[in-house]
């Protein structure tokens with residue numbers, strides 16, 4: 119049946135698996151190890167029921183709800199309830215990222231590079247490649263669901279039943295497949311892989327934010343977010359399977375729609391036709407800096423909009439937070455470890471560390487763009503003309519520094535403005551803004567590392583993402599897991615004074631700046647010395 | 653005057669030697685043909701000359717300056733066309749041409765319009781929609797509309813149709829008339845034959861032949877087809893005769909150009925009925941060079 123659509127899907131799937139023979143196992147293993155280690159560490163960190171109950175108390179506020187999702191079973195905070203409350207959302211977002219990146223690679227990116235055309239010239243069906251990619255990811259998500267499900271059960275932790283553990287895994291698998299569907303769809307609509315990835319990440323981010331606002335203020339709203347669905351499974355507490363089925367069903371609808379669109383469109387094109395453009399380059403475009411900026415323009419604008427959304431979403435939480443803390447004054451004594459500092463301030467400080475790390479992403483993307491340009495043999499066009507390597511790298515560096523500053527300002531600014539508006543008498547706008555902007559040196563260090571890698575080891579430049587991910591885990595989850603100090607200190611973000619809770623520390627900030635200068639200088643030297651590959 | 657020179661230029665990628673002591677010299681006002689089989693090292697040489705790759709050993713100089721250290725200075729006076737033209741999918745051809753010309757420095761708008769017309773090119777389309785030939789036109793128009801002293805062209809016509817190929821050849825002839833120098837790497841031998849003053853052949857990273865076309869022709873063989881009244885005696889033993897094939901009274905064979913006189917004298921003794929000769933084809937020479945040795949490069 120329909121040979122012209124599905125022919126040789128099996129062979130193609132195996133071929134894709136072979137291309138991903140390292141990538142997929144690394145993702146899966148990291149997720150397994152991460153999940154199991156965390157489940158284990160809960161038992162050693164919070165062995166007694168009182169410990170867990172004390173932790174539950176600190177979780178019982180709108181700020182935490184916005185960050186990690188609503189807590190279920192807080193009155194009886196078992197290990198299972200803890201796991202689902204603290205880790206499910208965070209892991210689900212990671213699984214979403216995995217699916218977006220893996221699927222885009224084999225669909226739009228392969229099409230953009232002309233590889234699909236080669237495949238399509240062979241006797242394979244029109245849908246075969248897309249179907250094969252989806253099948254590979256479906257298998258990956260099933261493996262993930264079963265691995266996590268049985269793995270958690272086998273750990274034999276009290277309160278982690280087989281049913282609950284399987285549900286935990288299934289929720290992750292379902293959300294993963296949902297984002298495979300989302301990406302498959304955008305791979306049809308957008309003409310570039312960057313566009314497809316960007317739009318898919320937007321869906322992920324918006325899902326997170328809708329859920330955050332919904333969980334804090336209006337539960338119905340959360341049901342408009344796929345992340346809200348899987349949290350609604352109340353894993354290890356009530357173990358509802360329906361939300362997971364809903365997610366899976368929605369994924370199948372998305373996949374079907376993507377396949378349909380794929381079957382009716384031309385290879386290499388999207389659904390929006392190309393319009394004729396300019397005959398002449400604008401004066402702005404005619405320099406390496408102008409070119410780099412032009413190439414990154416859409417991404418920068420999209421990120422800026424996203425940062426404002428994040429800022430407004432989190433800012434709006436502060437109103438609820440304030441009234442919540444006013445109602446229970448006692449809590450301040452209970453968990454306010456720093457005297458003279460309000461919980462609102464503590465939350466603001468914590469939030470800014472997360473926002474600064476998110477702002478680092480677009481800055482790193484700018485630097486790594488230079489490497490992807492090189493890989494596509496386009497850097498050669500620029501360097502073959504009267505442009506020095508220093509000038510080229512400096513153009514990208516300048517944009518990265520600018521982007522880092524703009525992004526954190528956008529997020530902190532909109533957060534500050536919203537928070538000031540919704541709070542009766544709270545922190546000033548300046549407090550919010552300075553709490554964020556103090557993170558700039560950490561963003562610079564990350565940018566410096568990216569420049570260093572692009573200069574010396576372009577193929578390893580992806581490690582920058584790993585380092586940022588590490589920073590995120592140790593800073594975001596550091597408190598919960600009580601990591602040793604040095605674990606946190608390996609991240610530049612841990613050395614930034616947390617305003618307004620801590621005092622400004624010019625010494626630390628200057629040292630980070632000096633480290634940045636050293637990294638940058640080394641990166642420039644490396645870039646001036648090495649081969650540019652095409 | 654030497655415009656471009658490499659001396660003992662060597663490049664290794666890990667253990668693999670891509671270039672082994674390559675010597676090239678291009679003089680002012682000269683079109684130099686750089687030919688060789690796939691993977692021989694042409695593009696690698698050119699990318700070292702552009703300062704994009706760093707030579708492992710030896711020197712590469714353009715205008716007397718080091719290709720690596722003085723890249724920017726050199727690039728103000730050269731124009732480059734790569735064989736694989738990868739462009740930015742969401743910029744238009746016109747924008748890219750302007751950008752390229754601007755990045756070099758000088759700019760002649762009149763020349764740009766004239767070339768766009770000559771190459772029959774639509775500059776308003778996004779690069780992602782261009783065909784291979786059209787992408788190549790972007791690079792060619794940008795190169796020819798810049799006022800450079802040296803043009804480095806790496807298989808610039810591999811995607812052009814015959815009409816455009818002719819426009820390209822005219823443009824190169826124009827450059828030659830203006831006294832510019834050109835380094836042209838190409839697989840189209842007729843193009844090399846028509847345009848180049850001197851030719852260098854590279855195989856497996858080594859230069860195996862250099863010289864003017866005339867000098868190289870000396871090395872070629874003329875194809876002869878002869879019919880005689882009596883059978884020719886000991887044709888095979890004659891100096892400079894190769895590949896003899898006999899059919900009834902006809903003989904077809906090749907003769908080294910310098911031995912032609914003696915061979916004709918010998919066979920005329922047997923009463924020539926018919927004599928056909930095919931001119932010495934450069935192609936045959938190239939083929940022999942490409943094929944000899946132990947197989948092609950990777």
Ligand SMILES: Nc1ncnc2c1ncn2[C@@H]1O[C@H](COP(=O)(O)OP(=O)(O)OP(=O)(O)O)[C@@H](O)[C@H]1O
Nearest residue numbers: 651665670689690691692693694695696697949950
């Ligand atoms: N970055 C690299 N790493 C390893 N080997 C390389 C690299 N770049 C080129 N090579 C090798 O160097 C050799 C010369 O390649 P080059 O591109 O110069 O060939 P070419 O003469 O331009 O061939 P073609 O006619 O096909 O364009 C090839 O064997 C190629 O595989």
Ligand SMILES: [Mg+2]
Nearest residue numbers: 694695696735
């Ligand atoms: Mg080549």
